Amino acid sequence: MNILEKIANELDTFSKSERKVAEVIMASPNTVIHASIAALAKQANISEPTVNRFCRRLDTKGYPDFKLHLAQSLANGTPYVNRHVDENDTADEYTAKIFESTMANLEMARKSLDTNTINRSVDLLTQANKISFFGLGASAVVAHDAQNKFFRFNVPVVYFDDILMQRMSAINSRQGDVVVLISHTGRTKSLVEVATLAKENDATVIGITSEGTPLAKECSIVLSLDVAEDTDLYMPMASRIAQLVLIDILATGFTLRRGTKFRDNLKKVKDSLRSSRFDRKDV
């Protein structure tokens, strides 16, 4: 797909003149996309028809079409990447880097998510008698957020970020209850124990964690999110953002499954907040 890669690949199938064009293009593709066929021909010391033939050899309609492909390759070549924050970065720089890494990781997480699993999870959540969200540390924040969302749906929902409360809650769970356990590493001992306890009490255990971890092994369903490790500053960053987006997805799936009337209800919940707020006209 990427035409620059294609050029590099097929370099040996090119003729002498074609190779000259290829080299000029690869040397500064960003200049080429703004050059006319005449300019490029001159730059490569070959004739214009040769450039044109070169373009066609790469399965494009002609020179302008080739430029289009090239432009797209360049745009694609620099997607959101995980750029690491550097000690001497200015506010401008680290701000840009953090936004970009977050987005790169979201893209990554999106690709790794299995929508069938999402569908099954939504099924289970809509049918649950009670939903519990447990996490520790940064994942506690995600659990907190999940409670905030699902609470609006008027389903029994609890959230604990305390190990003992989590254990007690797990022991008290029963068939029909859904326990959602959140842990990026999937190696937090106490959370794995909670999973085991909940399972022993016939609750359904959904894990928002990485594949193949001790926690994953104890779960009925695993929603796994691939995210590049947040090694930079020893703080969870992208992983929890991806988890939160996953919560949004589950919550959205939940409301869609519940139908229109249910969504009217959501509006009421939101409207109920009005009296606690300053009116827009007050401003």
Place this chain on the structure above:
Amino acid sequence: MNILEKIANELDTFSKSERKVAEVIMASPNTVIHASIAALAKQANISEPTVNRFCRRLDTKGYPDFKLHLAQSLANGTPYVNRHVDENDTADEYTAKIFESTMANLEMARKSLDTNTINRSVDLLTQANKISFFGLGASAVVAHDAQNKFFRFNVPVVYFDDILMQRMSAINSRQGDVVVLISHTGRTKSLVEVATLAKENDATVIGITSEGTPLAKECSIVLSLDVAEDTDLYMPMASRIAQLVLIDILATGFTLRRGTKFRDNLKKVKDSLRSSRFDRKDV
């Protein structure tokens, strides 16, 4: 940068004919990048020079250059619109839409952020005797996350999602304390009161909120994040994600300001968690 966004943004500054072109382009940008200026003009029922003028209005050199930009916009994984979830969406569809909107909104938020303000905020935070993070509802989650991050820095940091605790804490604040108030709408009455109380007690008040809101008016510094309203399902979605990324940025700025030795310390905090986790080799 993204020319499709730009078109959507400047739609109202266009003349009648220009709008016609814009609509044709937005309806099927992928067709347009392969069309000649004549074809596009015909499609939009206007003359060729008008298309040309349209291109120049968007700061491109002309039609071919415009097509290049358009092609790049399309190639870029960047979603150009906030696609709204629809009632009949499959899991696949709403998952994709939520990821895309989240990313579109992050892109938007990034652009709206002022790095000078970030710099000043980081200054204040590094110099603070005590840092408090307050929010309610979805913003409480953000405050919770902030506490989690700043706690690792070994600075006195508190977080409350309870109105009374927030008030009491604000009343007890003094010069040198920094109070960070989080509210997307900036209209939550009790939080505005907290801002006033904190200010009366000489604390520095940083608002993570929208410009021109009652809360913003009470703050010493306002970190504003533009995000498209989350109207779909009456739940805060993109706004809190953007706020969390902002927290990441502030935390990162904080650690950078503190220097290398400080960051070694962070590693120790992280390492201290090891005993609570299953080892990798256990798996």
Place this chain on the structure above:
DNA sequence: CAGAAAAATGTAAATTTATTTCATAATGAT
């Protein structure tokens, strides 16, 4: 609401750019 000024749009010509045709040169196989 007339009428002038400004802005928007279109026509047609000019220009630029890309492509085709065909002649010539290079390459390679026998």
Place this chain on the structure above:
DNA sequence: ATCATTATGAAATAAATTTACATTTTTCTG
């Protein structure tokens, strides 16, 4: 070495884009 094949370029042609200018439409002013 010679013929066939392939590669290349010059010039002609075709296509596309841009410019210049005329016409229409809109907006503002009195």
